[in-house]
Amino acid sequence: MQQVDIVIKNSTILTMDNKTSTVENGCLCVQGDSISHIGTGDEEEYSAPKIIDARGGLVLPGLINGHTHAAMSLFRGLADDLPLMEWLNNYIFPVESKMDSDFVYTGTLLACAEMIMSGTTTFCDMYLFEEQAVKAARKAEMRCLAGEALYDFPSPNYGHVEEGLNYTESLIQKWADDPIISIAVAPHSLFTCSPDLLTAANELALKYEVPFVIHVAETLTEIDEVRKRYGKTPVNHLHSLGILGPHLIADHCVYIYEEEIEMMAAYGVKVIHNPESNMKLASGIAPVPEMIAKGLNVGLGTDGCASNNNLDLFGEMDMTAKLHKVNSLDPTVMDTVTVLKMATIEGAKALGIEDITGSLEVGKRADIIILDCNKPHLTPMYNPYSHCVYAASASDVSYSIINGRLIMEDRRLISLDINEIIAKAEKKAVQVRQWVKGQGFNGSGFNKGRG
Amino acid sequence: MQQVDIVIKNSTILTMDNKTSTVENGCLCVQGDSISHIGTGDEEEYSAPKIIDARGGLVLPGLINGHTHAAMSLFRGLADDLPLMEWLNNYIFPVESKMDSDFVYTGTLLACAEMIMSGTTTFCDMYLFEEQAVKAARKAEMRCLAGEALYDFPSPNYGHVEEGLNYTESLIQKWADDPIISIAVAPHSLFTCSPDLLTAANELALKYEVPFVIHVAETLTEIDEVRKRYGKTPVNHLHSLGILGPHLIADHCVYIYEEEIEMMAAYGVKVIHNPESNMKLASGIAPVPEMIAKGLNVGLGTDGCASNNNLDLFGEMDMTAKLHKVNSLDPTVMDTVTVLKMATIEGAKALGIEDITGSLEVGKRADIIILDCNKPHLTPMYNPYSHCVYAASASDVSYSIINGRLIMEDRRLISLDINEIIAKAEKKAVQVRQWVKGQGFNGSGFNKGRG
Numbered sequence: 001m002q003q004v005d006i007v008i009k010n011s012t013i014l015t016m017d018n019k020t021s022t023v024e025n026g027c028l029c030v031q032g033d034s035i036s037h038i039g040t041g042d043e044e045e046y047s048a049p050k051i052i053d054a055r056g057g058l059v060l061p062g063l064i065n066g067h068t069h070a071a072m073s074l075f076r077g078l079a080d081d082l083p084l085m086e087w088l089n090n091y092i093f094p095v096e097s098k099m100d101s102d103f104v105y106t107g108t109l110l111a112c113a114e115m116i117m118s119g120t121t122t123f124c125d126m127y128l129f130e131e132q133a134v135k136a137a138r139k140a141e142m143r144c145l146a147g148e149a150l151y152d153f154p155s156p157n158y159g160h161v162e163e164g165l166n167y168t169e170s171l172i173q174k175w176a177d178d179p180i181i182s183i184a185v186a187p188h189s190l191f192t193c194s195p196d197l198l199t200a201a202n203e204l205a206l207k208y209e210v211p212f213v214i215h216v217a218e219t220l221t222e223i224d225e226v227r228k229r230y231g232k233t234p235v236n237h238l239h240s241l242g243i244l245g246p247h248l249i250a251d252h253c254v255y256i257y258e259e260e261i262e263m264m265a266a267y268g269v270k271v272i273h274n275p276e277s278n279m280k281l282a283s284g285i286a287p288v289p290e291m292i293a294k295g296l297n298v299g300l301g302t303d304g305c306a307s308n309n310n311l312d313l314f315g316e317m318d319m320t321a322k323l324h325k326v327n328s329l330d331p332t333v334m335d336t337v338t339v340l341k342m343a344t345i346e347g348a349k350a351l352g353i354e355d356i357t358g359s360l361e362v363g364k365r366a367d368i369i370i371l372d373c374n375k376p377h378l379t380p381m382y383n384p385y386s387h388c389v390y391a392a393s394a395s396d397v398s399y400s401i402i403n404g405r406l407i408m409e410d411r412r413l414i415s416l417d418i419n420e421i422i423a424k425a426e427k428k429a430v431q432v433r434q435w436v437k438g439q440g441f442n443g444s445g446f447n448k449g450r451g
Numbered sequence: 452m453q454q455v456d457i458v459i460k461n462s463t464i465l466t467m468d469n470k471t472s473t474v475e476n477g478c479l480c481v482q483g484d485s486i487s488h489i490g491t492g493d494e495e496e497y498s499a500p501k502i503i504d505a506r507g508g509l510v511l512p513g514l515i516n517g518h519t520h521a522a523m524s525l526f527r528g529l530a531d532d533l534p535l536m537e538w539l540n541n542y543i544f545p546v547e548s549k550m551d552s553d554f555v556y557t558g559t560l561l562a563c564a565e566m567i568m569s570g571t572t573t574f575c576d577m578y579l580f581e582e583q584a585v586k587a588a589r590k591a592e593m594r595c596l597a598g599e600a601l602y603d604f605p606s607p608n609y610g611h612v613e614e615g616l617n618y619t620e621s622l623i624q625k626w627a628d629d630p631i632i633s634i635a636v637a638p639h640s641l642f643t644c645s646p647d648l649l650t651a652a653n654e655l656a657l658k659y660e661v662p663f664v665i666h667v668a669e670t671l672t673e674i675d676e677v678r679k680r681y682g683k684t685p686v687n688h689l690h691s692l693g694i695l696g697p698h699l700i701a702d703h704c705v706y707i708y709e710e711e712i713e714m715m716a717a718y719g720v721k722v723i724h725n726p727e728s729n730m731k732l733a734s735g736i737a738p739v740p741e742m743i744a745k746g747l748n749v750g751l752g753t754d755g756c757a758s759n760n761n762l763d764l765f766g767e768m769d770m771t772a773k774l775h776k777v778n779s780l781d782p783t784v785m786d787t788v789t790v791l792k793m794a795t796i797e798g799a800k801a802l803g804i805e806d807i808t809g810s811l812e813v814g815k816r817a818d819i820i821i822l823d824c825n826k827p828h829l830t831p832m833y834n835p836y837s838h839c840v841y842a843a844s845a846s847d848v849s850y851s852i853i854n855g856r857l858i859m860e861d862r863r864l865i866s867l868d869i870n871e872i873i874a875k876a877e878k879k880a881v882q883v884r885q886w887v888k889g890q891g892f893n894g895s896g897f898n899k900g901r902g
Contacts, residue, residue: 073827073830074831076830076831076833076837076838076842077832077833077834077837077838077841077842078833078834080786080787080834080837080841081772081776081782081783081784081785081786081787082782082783083782083783084782087782110827110830111827113827114827114828117826117827117828118828220780276769276773278777279773279774279776279777280772280773280776280782280841281776281782282776282777282779282780282781282782283777284777284780285777305842308841309837309838309841309842310828310841310842310844311828312828312844315766315769315844318727318766319770319773321532321731322727322730322731322770323730323774323777325532325730325731325732325733326729326730326733326734326735326736326774328733329671329733329735330733331532331533331534331535331538331731331732331733332532332533332534333532334532335531335532336531336532374873375568375873376524376561376562376564376565376568376869376872376873377565377568377569377761377762377763377845379524379527379561379873379876379877379880380525380527380876380877380879380880380883381528381880382527382528382529382880382883382884383528383529383531386527386528386531386760387528387760390528390531390731390759390760390761391527391528391756391760391761393761393763393766393844393845393846394828394844394846395844395845395846418827421827422825422826422827422830425830425831426830426831428831429830429831429832429833432831432833433833
């Protein structure tokens, strides 16, 4: 009888390893922060203070949200169904200019609660007051890659962009040895960052060997703007600045051309696909099947709550599988295993953390979720991969383990006080309503009797 | 103090009436099978054996699933991501040919459990052994419009198509006075039904003044086939047979042209949009914004579980709002109120039952759901319509009332025994696996290590 910390028994394990191995009647053990054993029906050989009976459910790697702005959870539903520029200029930018560090801390905690409850164990965040986002992730005990948004104009957090680079560097140094937090350099986009800023940001990323995260080719407006300023497509602009490389995480990539896909693949660039946000903002459809066919590494993200309006990667997987089928009129593209990989191991590769998470393998950190399948909408189960992508929903996640720590048990959060977070978030929402009112707009649409 | 049967207090009521009225601090009373009162903060004036505290949540009309094949819940995930004809010929048609009445009863009960738990209170079903589907709906106490699928070839239920028309007529007579069940005439499609069958079916529908439900213009293959046989588009073929009219419920309508939309609107034809199924099968995108702009009545459906793979109208609403935005590159189309209407009052109009359900108004039957909003992903709430479409999920539905009867209480089903249904469904799945094996195909994809 071997002593471990956690035993998960009576499950089907979707390892998402490089053979997409499935283990029936599975037993998985956690020792310290890592997975110490994966076997079949041998739970009698292990004892642990915490034994979890998965009741025939699915055990899979915690999902990886490759791109979000977590604190925007406080702007969820503030304004929808508007032209992009009206949405940004009249709602999002004005309220963001009023934010402070406590706002970002509260919003990120709220987002972490939602993400844990929907099966996400790792997220890549880009926002303002990012030290607060990191503190919230640490409090929630979520794995997080965080980058302060850098741009040419003054930031309500750091002020001048020079200070933004210093702020980022100090974050990198401060969190260098943390087991679950890491820092990225995150210039916002090619239309909000000068070539000088992009070059300085790239030097900083290369100096510390951390990822360089940026929005790329999200909208036609951006394509036009970058072409007007630099006479190039976004990808070629990045290329000419020497920024293409395996450290580059390019979010969105909606308007990417065939030869650019090949070049990005050759340079080992990572892409994060955000279908729901791209659909809701009517940005367009990224050529993901083509990217994957050409060997590009593509992860999945939700983007911020203001353009989604949730952080549910199960919904995002369903959308990904279906959107590309109808877009190509080919039902065989984006099969369920491909899509589940995007939300797990391919997401881990995109964030450069595939050695520690993204699949269930002995020696990797224990980032694990359990799906309770004793539900009508998950009955019967002919194919667990199909269920994960097409039938399961966020609320089917019953347990979450991150870095070996039990974070959610039978849907009860352990690291966070959900009522306290909701109450704090409601207080921030009162502020947001006042900010929007101050702008002379009615952000709620509540009593407009629209439609 | 007035005595009623049920009081729902402390809620925001989205009535979905013709002014899209929203009632804050709402109090709704049910008396018998109907809504007897809707007011603001006046719950002290009513007493009832059942008082439900919505805890600040949303009260809205039960959702209406305008098109499904409920018993196909037993084929959920049996085969995915295949070319349509391979999927139909190698999996769906072979297993359907082996079905019997108990199979349909079990599958429909499973579907009803899922639908109630995801906020649906009414569904329109088209399948085989439909008497069993009706019995299951009655057992579940769900409102149901049911039609036996009619086609030229022999049915495992009724045999020759003549018998199918007789079977349908006897169902119409038998259930004529039921408060929650009604019967439609449901020829399968224009490529599986001869003009003679369609004409006879139409006469039957007109004789009893019941709806005529049919798949129309779902795929390009159908368009080609109908053109080859009759030299017409599907809608023009129906027109030439004299079938266009307010009794016609046309499911899918993916390939419909502008002048056809105008003609359908002029005839008062109803359309049911099934975006997830159309996406997953790579059928195409129905021109729904154009249909609505031209005054067509469009409801929302999930289609069967084999091509979705769930019966969740919250997911379907989210998909509808986003799909048409990206398809038109216009973020203002399919706003949240328009989409929520499709799943409620417009769905009721499509099924011809808008006098009794689809909105919360005094005198209408009490078909009501409550959303529990004390959750991170529904916090904060600036706009309840936005939350319903973009943020809420099936599992947020906490209560369901159908025809005045409390059917789900704090997510516990009252009319159905969920464990018994799941156990019976699992037994049927054993049969299905054998049927697929007998065909020489591996239906599960389980151990194929795909991807």
